[in-house]
Amino acid sequence: MTTTARPRNDGTPLEAVSLHEGWTLRHEGRALPAEVPGCVHTDLLAAGAIPDPFLSANETAVEWVGRRDWVYDTVLPARATAHERTDLVFDGLDTVAEITLGGEPVGRTANMHRGYRFDITGHLAERVPLSVRFACSYDAAEAVREHLGASPEAYGTDPRPFIRKMACAYGWDWGPSLPTAGIWKDVRLEHWSTARLARVRPLVTVDTATGTGRVEARIDVERTGAGAGLALIAELRVGGAHAAVEFEGGTAAVTAEVPDAALWWPRGYGEQPLYDCEVALRTADGAPLGTWARRVGFRDVVVDTGADEHGSGFTFVVNGERIFARGVNWIPDDVFPSRVTAARYRERLTQAARAGADTVRVWGGGIFERDEFYDVCDELGLMVWQDFLFACAPYPEEQPLRGEVEAEARENVARLMPHPSLVLWNGNNENLWGFRDWGWEGPLAGDSWGEGYYLGLLPRVVADTDPTRAYWAGSPWSGSWEHHPNDPAHGVVHSWDVWNTADYTDYLDDVPRFVAEFGWQAPPAYATLRRALPGEELAPGSPGMLHHQKAEDGDGKLERGLARHFDVPTDFDTWHYLTQVNQARAVATGVEHWRSHWPRCAGTIVWQLNDCWPVTSWAAVDGDARPKPLWHELRRLYADRLLTVQRRAAGPVVCAVNQSAGAWDAEVLLRRMSAAGEVLAEARVRITAGPRAVAECAVPQELLPAAGSGTEYLVADADGLRALHFPVRDREFAYPEPSYEVAVEHLGEGCAAVRVTARTLVRDLLLQADRLAPGAAADRGLLTLLPGESATILVTGWDAPDRAAAEAALFAVRGA
Template identity: 70%
Template structure:
């Protein structure tokens, strides 16, 4: 039986002739921090002080005892970041240049000193650029010339911290006769059950030895002979239960085990995974509106409620299974059902996909290409194909994985960002996205759809970012326009759109210790990486609010309100146009360090108001008021599997709390459907001192007095800076597990910033608008000493501007 020995202990890192303790898996930066050589680059402006680390070569060392009674011993690295020479007692075992691959070296009977020398990724990238020529990119760093996590080199939300190290586990594997080299599982759904076909590759020490494989799943067993180095075993699983996305059904998972046996029946090696049975299609058929882009799982057409995922830490070796579970559970709790793993990052670890399997989160997986023209010559071309083949097969067991995507924004960049004339015929990646990668997916994983890029209209016959065809990235709004302009079009699938806001107050206080907080303070500007980011924040704010002068707390609150409002404007509009629009993927769920960004969860894991707004926007049932010309409509969106019936109450209200007019009626919305209700003219607000309230109550109506409907929509006809809000009046009282706020006036966008009470405190809801007489209970966890007066000091809402 194959025996594995983890190599986690005894490592040192060579620094200026000194041997520092090293943690494996890990990276140079985290080891240098632990040794006190460098400060935490996340704090203040320390990032700049540690830039030299990425320019140096580094060596990890430890003693290696490869002695074993087995016939062969392999040294196996699951991940090396990125360019390295591996030597044993000075003997070269190999050279590597790809962070996204694993590596195996025969070290049978070779004890000695193991050294893994990492060359600077900058040096490698610049050498490749020198040989292959310049290629354009969105950023000045040379990330497109090396197969490494691109955002290590910095992004418009990330620091420039170019890492090196043994970033994934390393071990010795001792084996005899044969071992399992690769298992390619094809999991499909057939009438009456499921089917698992396991294509097995083996490596041998004895060519003539007879070998068999035995597989088991769901109580079904099968056996097959190995012919040379390959075999195939098939299993039919009758009455297999279907795996569904969250909100559509359950997520049953099945253990799959494959054993490799020798001629005497001895088990030589075992491969184990979990999988689930489901079908997935991507409907890109043409219609009168253009070219669709709709995911279909188990025959059910979905509106994808998505978020974009970036690496959760600039130092990915620090991301544990528990951290993946925490962050992805936050996503699921917000109503998310699709996570797009963005192409400037990595193929995540098994832990990520395991958690998605369990939570029912669909995974859209980008291949690691983003915002640059990538050379297609060697040495990159061979590395790209090798990494793609390895990772496609590695991730195939996971039912959560439903889509392979060739790249992020590179097809769009070629057409719109001035690349084509700069390239003058040089390769730029098209051969990967339209050639190599679809071929690898078709050959290795025909059970899943592939799309060439995001955005991508499906062919060069249309502009790559044409909203009428395929996927669309909506960035004109954030960069140049008001978020109300999201409502001007109905793309077929919005794969990226977003709006910035700063992180939580406690996150800023930790990241910028002893600094005065101001939007333009040196520390705040260092933790704002977007081009003219603060300018865009201020211009976006000024369209709706009076921008506060020299009041950081108010600026902090209003920018977070504006972020939530912007995303709401897009999602409400696009969801109300299902099935023409079949999904929204918010940029972005998470951050990799403390920074002003588009994230809903900041770099310390704290939820911004946007996170809580997503709970409303991505709920199965949503009410949204929208202007159509000079008329108002209420869209009732029902993404649940049952019809939605109830009572609808519409009220035209003045900002001082008077109900001017109202009406009520019953409604029914079919499952997975949208119903549009015209708003009578007499209920439409006539000026900035009026607004419309729509409450949809489920049937039977179950609600306490003083609370909103099951779904509430509000329509204010003017920007907030023009609305004569009353001075807000409300009472605050402690409640079991939180506080209760009772409004005596209109209280718009009330927010409890719980981290101002205690850095560990979290509120269970974000922005809420209360009419006079209404109340809300806000749960708070992690608050060590509850106090009503203190809670009032952490409550923010909109106030009169004059």
Template identity: 65%
Template structure:
């Protein structure tokens, strides 16, 4: 008889079992509230009306007591099937410090959110037995270990580096402080006999046209060291193999060769064929099926090119021998209460990423090892996954009990995730090697452990042992050696945060990194998201709710200083909101376009960040309500296979203007680019037609003739380059210096099957026109973002989700923004410059 699984998803109650809280909680201590499993205490208290939604207003502060309290989940077991030798109680995830009991008798304890747990409850698991899971506050555990092991440097004033829990639960510069507790992943009773598959490790390789799947099996037997002879059979892609397992043996290996397999490729490089691999464990004598394991695998090779060359040390991901320019985004937990993220939500967010041209998603080290649904979606969408081990922005003690937890966690998750062909890189940590060198950690630590032994010792050993088919890199940023600065742009991975923190986004132009793994610029979320999150508040950049939903140090000040480089101070909140969102998109465009034009020296850009976990002003392209910001639409342009941008290169007189024709597609790109120097009134001052022929995966830079390239009046002239529907526009100076004409627009609004089509015709030069569809209806979305139109040009924007009512011209005009309207036109003196 095959094993039997009984989910334990219903009948749970949550009770307050310790700690202080607001008054009126006697009922919560005595009777509790219904609990959802999987879930967390915050979610159950919110559903029961005990706390207000912590995402709204400043309610987060009123819910702080929840993370300091102790909680207990209780249920009774259903009927347990007869006829099995063993019954296990299996928790796929407990958050975090828990004691499990059956009928009051201890079953086991846990102290790691990132592991699963299996407890033998044979003979004790019976129908009606009382199951309880008592959670001690993560603060209690973390603070006790801090007292025991001594202080360690930390980027935030919370003890997340002393507990194996989602670090960002304790707050981040984009996230709320909601220190969760609960049964956050599924729990079940599992009954089995004779033996089961304790772990299955598929090592997938391709060599000389043949795909090979080597399945490494670890077995658990009901009687350790004894038991019956077994057989394991593996089938994939129409091929199969099996192996006899002697009585008492607890490991085995089966290899299947697949001639000429269809290869799995990242999106934009080929298809993503996936093959179901089934492993079946049977009793050798009776043939009875004891256990099965099934996953979808993909045949591909991956290599990290770290060749030293004239530019430094490369960091280029190669898939199937092909170097890939990584068009990446950083991923954080999609909800501060991660149990709420469903497979559909993963799919929706990752589909948004793929639609924006993204081909790599970095799972950041302050979050979680995501659910299988996340990696399944990446497999299908062709999104490469860079997976951090979970260490971020802090010194992590290497003493017990943390060290054994780190190793167990790493071993389990390497095995759990390695079936996914999308996973191409294991990364040791986020910013900790850099922090040791640059953030005064070395002096403060005075020889105490801080995590180096994990990143340069333990973790690479675990990966080499369990998953030798994938590269491991010690951290990001990391230059490959302590002989160099950890964040040296010429070597390995680099993070660029001084630009946002202290400079203008033009600072991205100062470097050509080998791989830009983090850089970003903040902006507020969509207007409708702000209205939902801050009900009744009069919105101002420094209003109480806006400041509470801005977690970065001096975040609003940095936004305003960033605007000041380019724009006159905005007169209204709506203008401020539009301009900060515009400046975010322009900042990322500055970096990505510059670095992408230097391929293959620069082999990737990973924007911070794709998503948000709640409604907040942050670096995200998609806000906490799932609404795209203008940056999202700009990524669609920047990460398209073909990109046309005006750049500068060193020349005889300093720097010369060039046109970068960037072809990351697998087909040649031939055409003719039209480059014009124009006046704001639409007059063409100079024009050139530049023919180009760019091979696949190649960038060409075309010098511009001086007559076209040299702007002589920065107040009234600009350059525009067009080819095959692509456009780039460059002013002669800052926007606040430019004499923008009043935006004159003709609108034609008409219903179409998808919603409404808005045809916009410009009668003047209109810079960065944006239709904020969510101002028309909170559920509405436009299919285009920022647009720059020349006099006489028409663009049509399709708006979906506007509800049953129609749209009229007046409503649409109220939702249209441009630099022309956000910046009051002021008379300026004409000057001639070169």
């Protein structure tokens, strides 16, 4: 227990007492030490009561944990206080819980995504037991289902629609089924008198013409009986500006203006200045009652969805600048989210920024992340697209769920709205699309399914609570039922038919206005697999590999995807390498094509940045935080300048995609090469792309490889960037057996330089550094070298550099 004798900066009053210590987890007569914040699974792990569910097939061995009730106990110490009111505050309980104090009920909860406050004034005269009893979430969801009479034909046996809990806790096509319980966020006592700041909503705007920033703080207070009707003063300070208001009711508004406010920009477009913003509540005679403090940033963000000759667009416009969003989708970084620390948020989001991303979409099957997540996005200039928490299912709109949905929405919109990185509220993930195409409409037979949330309740909550930001009803969504929800010509699309049924070259067949999900699977890094599957002989179909592949027919799709481009290998190491190559190639095909069509296409958000455990998935960073080759490829694809060869109706063109603030005037060296390494023809062409623009130049006829040739290819080089064009797929190309020389230089302190010099064409050379040492990392991903070219790969975390080991860790595409 920790006492804080000053106001906390989240608006709590003068005395806040942390209740993180002294908890016990009880179940069926057993008592274990409990960590708060935490959850049942992590407490059982710490006690050695269950095996690590991330290893081998242990997930199935701990399935029973999510099927039980659990109790957390502690004892509150006797505490005298001069304050009028004492509240027991839980920032997050997962999920359906009954709270008792001294055996008497205090309250009940049924929502993981909101906080709870209970008045326990007068209950601390002596030591008193506090218990939080968590019901099995399956049983709780079933009780709601029975209450609503939901048809099994429409909803199946899925508990997700009937409980306000992290949906992916019950498993997803990349995640385990490990629904847990626990006090997953902070818990404390708050002692206060007269009045407290119950909610502060800062509406932050900027007049880009004059440079004046404006903060209108809308304030809600809760009063004690003695404080009713007293005059209070709310004082706002931001950026050197100051304003105050006196009021007697439960609400107030106070506005301050900051002249010459420095603008907050997405990364790559400018700086990210943040201003301290504080609201202080005091009595009319000056007695302090509490403070609320955040950092805010001044920027103007709109989403342009206007009609044009191609349909209707979806473009972020920040401070008047139209932006091609270079994005990644974010899922909970751990299936046990209480384990995700502020440092881990920073590590993962820094990986997103280093990969070139400027946008992070927080996906609707997870959670509203903690404030530290958005703090880092503010600092790094990562625009946040925030889903409301609905994903891939019909959701009943009746009580008690409707009230919970509205309460969680209002709370989280108010909590997150200070963050300048937050640019969009999105109603749901795939549910409008699902209603149209996934066979829901018939079985629902007119029952509610969530449309009233996405097109009614949620936009109203945003308009009431945070009118400074745009709302979009869903992802995907065309903007209206007049068009198919996943219409490429309108709004936002998800492109999943390519992964599920086709080849990634099919990305080239259309130009969506904005692609919010697309991706390709690959296994995690080799060292991650070795840790997660101890003692297993690795093979694509080995028991552990199959258990850590959650997608329906995932391995079949991986194999069919490989077979379209390569002879499917029989050894694991080659299979592992080629599936990672295919993942990077697939995403590159989509991003290069869509970026080349800016401004018609205004963004790509790759599925997905991260994993919540070690698994074969679409992630660029695996469950042990190791970057896959895709992560390195994103650094190229999302760089300000991208050189690419694209097909057009009149023939191939070289595209200079320029997202920088200055013009790009480049001399492009074009070479038609033979597989044996001979230059068959070459030319230099000039291409100039203006700021934030795309320019293209037709490839001269004599530089084009013959159609269907398996022995010729095109190389385009400009300003250190390279684009390649092969007229046939890899399995049809006459690659020479890759030959190269390797030299290793020890640089000291676990660093080494691996220099590779190619004797032949070496396509997609990859150094898998984690094969050198589990903690080793390379600074480069896939490389293509022409005969005579060299590249140096910097390896860190490698204490014993050795050329033979480096050679064994190098892979390249081989001929048939």
